[in-house]
Amino acid sequence: MLLSKLFLPVTKNLPSDAKIKSHQLMLRAGMIKQSSAGIYSWLPLGLKIMKKIEQIVREEQNEIGAQELLMPTVQSADIWKESGRYNDYGEEMLRIKDRQGREMLYGPTNEELITDIFRTSIKSYKSLPQMLYHIQWKFRDEIRPRFGVMRCREFFMKDAYSFDIDDESAKNSYNKMFFSYLKTFKRLGLEAIPMAADTGPIGGDLSHEFIILAETGESKIYTDKKIFEIKLKNYSLNDTSLEKMIKDFSSVYAVTDDKFKKDEFDQKVSKENQMVTKGIEVGHIFYFGDKYSKPLNCFVDSKGGKKTAVKMGSYGIGVSRLVGAIIEAKYNNEIMKWPRSVSPFDVVIIPSFSKNNKENLTKSMKIYEDLKKQNIDVLLDDVDESMSQKFKKHDLIGIPYQIIVGSKSTSDKFEFKEINSESSFIDLKEIKSKLIS
Amino acid sequence: MLLSKLFLPVTKNLPSDAKIKSHQLMLRAGMIKQSSAGIYSWLPLGLKIMKKIEQIVREEQNEIGAQELLMPTVQSADIWKESGRYNDYGEEMLRIKDRQGREMLYGPTNEELITDIFRTSIKSYKSLPQMLYHIQWKFRDEIRPRFGVMRCREFFMKDAYSFDIDDESAKNSYNKMFFSYLKTFKRLGLEAIPMAADTGPIGGDLSHEFIILAETGESKIYTDKKIFEIKLKNYSLNDTSLEKMIKDFSSVYAVTDDKFKKDEFDQKVSKENQMVTKGIEVGHIFYFGDKYSKPLNCFVDSKGGKKTAVKMGSYGIGVSRLVGAIIEAKYNNEIMKWPRSVSPFDVVIIPSFSKNNKENLTKSMKIYEDLKKQNIDVLLDDVDESMSQKFKKHDLIGIPYQIIVGSKSTSDKFEFKEINSESSFIDLKEIKSKLIS
Numbered sequence: 049m050l051l052s053k054l055f056l057p058v059t060k061n062l063p064s065d066a067k068i069k070s071h072q073l074m075l076r077a078g079m080i081k082q083s084s085a086g087i088y089s090w091l092p093l094g095l096k097i098m099k100k101i102e103q104i105v106r107e108e109q110n111e112i113g114a115q116e117l118l119m120p121t122v123q124s125a126d127i128w129k130e131s132g133r134y135n136d137y138g139e140e141m142l143r144i145k146d147r148q149g150r151e152m153l154y155g156p157t158n159e160e161l162i163t164d165i166f167r168t169s170i171k172s173y174k175s176l177p178q179m180l181y182h183i184q185w186k187f188r189d190e191i192r193p194r195f196g197v198m199r200c201r202e203f204f205m206k207d208a209y210s211f212d213i214d215d216e217s218a219k220n221s222y223n224k225m226f227f228s229y230l231k232t233f234k235r236l237g238l239e240a241i242p243m244a245a246d247t248g249p250i251g252g253d254l255s256h257e258f259i260i261l262a263e264t265g266e267s268k269i270y271t272d273k274k275i276f277e278i279k280l281k282n283y284s285l286n287d288t289s290l291e292k293m294i295k296d297f298s299s300v301y302a303v304t305d306d307k308f309k310k311d312e313f314d315q316k317v318s319k320e321n322q323m324v325t326k327g328i329e330v331g332h333i334f335y336f337g338d339k340y341s342k343p344l345n346c347f348v349d350s351k352g353g354k355k356t357a358v359k360m361g362s363y364g365i366g367v368s369r370l371v372g373a374i375i376e377a378k379y380n381n382e383i384m385k386w387p388r389s390v391s392p393f394d395v396v397i398i399p400s401f402s403k404n405n406k407e408n409l410t411k412s413m414k415i416y417e418d419l420k421k422q423n424i425d426v427l428l429d430d431v432d433e434s435m436s437q438k439f440k441k442h443d444l445i446g447i448p449y450q451i452i453v454g455s456k457s458t459s460d461k462f463e464f465k466e467i468n469s470e471s472s473f474i475d476l477k478e479i480k481s482k483l484i485s
Numbered sequence: 486m487l488l489s490k491l492f493l494p495v496t497k498n499l500p501s502d503a504k505i506k507s508h509q510l511m512l513r514a515g516m517i518k519q520s521s522a523g524i525y526s527w528l529p530l531g532l533k534i535m536k537k538i539e540q541i542v543r544e545e546q547n548e549i550g551a552q553e554l555l556m557p558t559v560q561s562a563d564i565w566k567e568s569g570r571y572n573d574y575g576e577e578m579l580r581i582k583d584r585q586g587r588e589m590l591y592g593p594t595n596e597e598l599i600t601d602i603f604r605t606s607i608k609s610y611k612s613l614p615q616m617l618y619h620i621q622w623k624f625r626d627e628i629r630p631r632f633g634v635m636r637c638r639e640f641f642m643k644d645a646y647s648f649d650i651d652d653e654s655a656k657n658s659y660n661k662m663f664f665s666y667l668k669t670f671k672r673l674g675l676e677a678i679p680m681a682a683d684t685g686p687i688g689g690d691l692s693h694e695f696i697i698l699a700e701t702g703e704s705k706i707y708t709d710k711k712i713f714e715i716k717l718k719n720y721s722l723n724d725t726s727l728e729k730m731i732k733d734f735s736s737v738y739a740v741t742d743d744k745f746k747k748d749e750f751d752q753k754v755s756k757e758n759q760m761v762t763k764g765i766e767v768g769h770i771f772y773f774g775d776k777y778s779k780p781l782n783c784f785v786d787s788k789g790g791k792k793t794a795v796k797m798g799s800y801g802i803g804v805s806r807l808v809g810a811i812i813e814a815k816y817n818n819e820i821m822k823w824p825r826s827v828s829p830f831d832v833v834i835i836p837s838f839s840k841n842n843k844e845n846l847t848k849s850m851k852i853y854e855d856l857k858k859q860n861i862d863v864l865l866d867d868v869d870e871s872m873s874q875k876f877k878k879h880d881l882i883g884i885p886y887q888i889i890v891g892s893k894s895t896s897d898k899f900e901f902k903e904i905n906s907e908s909s910f911i912d913l914k915e916i917k918s919k920l921i922s
Binding site for chain 1: 490491492494518520521522524525526527528529532533550552553554555556557558559560561563576577579581583584587589591598601602605606607615617622624626628638639
């Protein structure tokens, strides 16, 4: 892609409510544009990143055998009345009346609707366990939407649901999701810490939050540094191994604000291992047994023939929120560096040229065509600006690799730079091998 | 994928309103489930097909240089008041009040919002032409939603918008989209006929509908058979060639009901070339100049420095509707055959086995693993049912190729069948080459 052709409308005058760095960066880099309070349009650069995140989330859900479906955004109120949540949910639920006067709503979550799909479809324990997920827009009518995509009203989320015949089997499904979440965040270049959590309005018996470290995070966290020694690669996708994984994580102290007790922290964690920092919640999983299946009559025949309420869990990852969260974690000293897995482009070529001397631009075009042939997704900055303006702009766009074509380039060596590292002069073959590796 | 694991809840008792064959098939094959009137959940089989269609639409939009962004589903009413359409739109617009009492709506289309994005971003003719599109859920509160996904309330649609400095340039953008649409439908296995159309509520000067032939279609069409002689491959993506393409299409008689005049038909089309049939609209494109840019103040500096209202067009393809439209076109004599490009799987293996003799199932598992290694997306029907039940089911699922492992299979030859053709006994190597070609 030529930068001059990319639809990249940057916001120069930041609104006063853009207080956190992800919100600022996303506006300044032309990733989003506010459409109304807490509602955003995703411009090409932002959308490309979000779609990469979405795809990684999808692949890791498929990997554990979860199946993708897609529920609508607008739901009937009837099913929420059946579960008893229609009145409980309060004003965060966007309530709608259609032209016939029927009560509808914009789904803030989907426990009711998935249970309805399940109860009409699955009748026997033989079809269990099942995991279903979808990735869909949701709406929560926040009274004060803020922090850009981090706390907005219309947001993009993956929510999954597990269905099992008993608690033991349900625990295995829960563990699989736990494992899948850690793998997902790792692929996104994030180190996520699982923390035992309150179940909140979803309800139930068991819950974990996944928190990534970020200085600007909203949650204060207290953890034993040992948690970073637990390596995902030591576990695999079978029930015994996953049980051990959960046990290993649970044995290390790691809590957020609300659960923190100083005495306990000092007693369980040695001084040198105590870590107090901030974090951002990027995922939340729940096991709630028959909380929804019972009122919604989601029963199956058990082995003995008895009707049994299906045991359910729900599992959420905020996909649009993750775009902001990654920025909070990776944007430091005014320089953004996207993890390779979600970077909008693999590499950017930055030539130094002027109206009167376009030699470096011509050279860059050749490199550009060459890299494209290797299926490398390359951006060429063909905009007529000074190099310092360009570098400043690319500090915001955050593509992790740069090829700088300036006076120091020779006929076969170019300045190749990984953001936040020293550059080196290497030939195109070597550049390609670095980009493909 | 093993069929026994696929979440495929078929509807056995069709609702009385499932009158057309796509609606019936989608329920019977477990592709969708109604959630409320005119609102559906897309189950794994249906979603997989829709996502393939979406991806083809996306690739062909990218191919002509349109850039993808994503506007939200919920919009502020303010911008619709600015354009003057808020009152005009009537009850089909789903109007919403948020908790602060602000007037919002679920977008039925996006001319206003895209114009708002554009006017704050682009200031000069130098940045034109531009084409932007998104693929997003939309809502039209139909008074009588019917025909399944063909006329539902919440639907998935690609809408694109072009921005040009003058009519001539705008015409070129229009022609590119025209070309892109024909290519898109061709890749979807459909023969679409472009027909001059009324502009309707979108307004404007120029408009074409794209209609595919289907006996059960809603529109009656009258055309000269010569239209099928115009071959897309004779045109390419440059202004002159595309102008010729439009001219060639426009010179052949092809109209829907509302524009049909018998005298004209008889006069312009020889008897043997007259074709009267039915069709389904799958795309609609509009050129409307400054109809929206003027009231919404979307001006750019022209070459001479004068402020000029941008010339716009809009271009829609109903992605969820296409799933139904393809079924209407390809489901005949109770047998569905998906075009390869959008088939839910590349091939299905159907073994004949029983509880007491699973030899063919074991054999099939080997073929299954082998094909998967070649990145062939294969479904194995491991459900314990009679072969006649299986064939009936696969007539609905519509995977175009079947490998039948029964008594006639030998150690290295299997019955390979393309739906609606004779089967033959060939070895696995030959099967693979047919599937990969």
